[in-house]
Amino acid sequence: MTSALELREVRKQFGRTEIIRGVNLDIAKGERHALIGPNGAGKSTTFNLISGRIAPTSGSVKLNGFDIGGLPPYKINRMGLSRSFQVTNIFHRLSVFENLRCAVLWALGYRYSFWHRLEQLRDARERAEAVLELIGLQGRHDTPAGLLTYAEQRALEIGITIAGGAEVILLDEPTAGMSRSESDHAVELIRRVTVGKTLVMVEHDMSVVFGLADRISVLVYGEVIATDTPQAIRNNRRVKEAYLGTTLDEATGAH
Numbered sequence: 713m714t715s716a717l718e719l720r721e722v723r724k725q726f727g728r729t730e731i732i733r734g735v736n737l738d739i740a741k742g743e744r745h746a747l748i749g750p751n752g753a754g755k756s757t758t759f760n761l762i763s764g765r766i767a768p769t770s771g772s773v774k775l776n777g778f779d780i781g782g783l784p785p786y787k788i789n790r791m792g793l794s795r796s797f798q799v800t801n802i803f804h805r806l807s808v809f810e811n812l813r814c815a816v817l818w819a820l821g822y823r824y825s826f827w828h829r830l831e832q833l834r835d836a837r838e839r840a841e842a843v844l845e846l847i848g849l850q851g852r853h854d855t856p857a858g859l860l861t862y863a864e865q866r867a868l869e870i871g872i873t874i875a876g877g878a879e880v881i882l883l884d885e886p887t888a889g890m891s892r893s894e895s896d897h898a899v900e901l902i903r904r905v906t907v908g909k910t911l912v913m914v915e916h917d918m919s920v921v922f923g924l925a926d927r928i929s930v931l932v933y934g935e936v937i938a939t940d941t942p943q944a945i946r947n948n949r950r951v952k953e954a955y956l957g958t959t960l961d962e963a964t965g966a967h
């Protein structure tokens with residue numbers, strides 16, 4: 713079966729430094745995949761390469777079997793891939809609902825002609841309401857996004873990411889800066905909004921990773937040193953070395 717995402721020998725050089733050094737990834741349709749690794753390993757850069765923010769120096773990136781390497785982000789988005797950013801990316805003065813409606817309209821804009829504008833607006837409103845409910849922020853419908861709690865803003869950001877109906881979702885550190893109970897809540901939210909979709913997630917919090925991922929890839933200095941099930945990753949010698957032996961076990965509660 714065709715992979716949702718396939719990276720083959722992807723390389724990226726900034727100036728003379730090679731940051732991504734021959735990455736291979738195969739992510740199946742419907743899989744929840746975590747990309748982990750130390751700071752500066754190249755995780756966000758990998759997301760930038762997949763989502764079209766930057767073009768690979770060499771190698772191929774395929775979405776549902778179609779070559780997307782070097783395409784601009786909006787085209788890749790139109791082909792069904794949506795990403796969130798490591799830093800929140802919402803309009804603070806717009807209400808929660810308006811933020812979602814903007815995201816829906818932006819996505820619908822490509823599919824609807826000028827002559828369908830009224831339908832488009834009605835459709836966008838309904839979809840925005842549905843996403844609002846899915847992310848559990850119905851009570852915040854008219855609240856300016858800037859007044860939400862930090863955890864609510866991250867939930868809204870996930871809502872914005874999925875609002876256009878993309879089938880492949882990339883989330884970059886969705887629980888960064890959250891308390892334990894907030895990130896537990898976020899795990900449930902991510903699980904709910906990605907049912908039937910493909911998820912690739914960069915995440916440092918190992919209980920989130922091990923709670924959500926079907927498989928995990930470990931990126932170290934721009935190379936994937938292992939891709940496997942959570943259990944196998946936990947026992948992988950190279951991974952343990954990369955994490956200096958203890959961090960993974962401590963973080964996942966293994967003994």
Ligand SMILES: Nc1ncnc2c1ncn2[C@@H]1O[C@H](COP(=O)(O)OP(=O)(O)OP(=O)(O)O)[C@@H](O)[C@H]1O
Pocket residue numbers: 726731749750751752753754755756757758798
């Ligand atoms: N546009 C750029 N130009 C030059 N160097 C870059 C650029 N983008 C990223 N880098 C470098 O590439 C390396 C990987 O960065 P990246 O942001 O992908 O790491 P990361 O794995 O996401 O780290 P973190 O866990 O801290 O978010 C870093 O050394 C960074 O400084």
Ligand SMILES: [Mg+2]
Pocket residue numbers: 755756757798
């Ligand atoms: Mg990053």
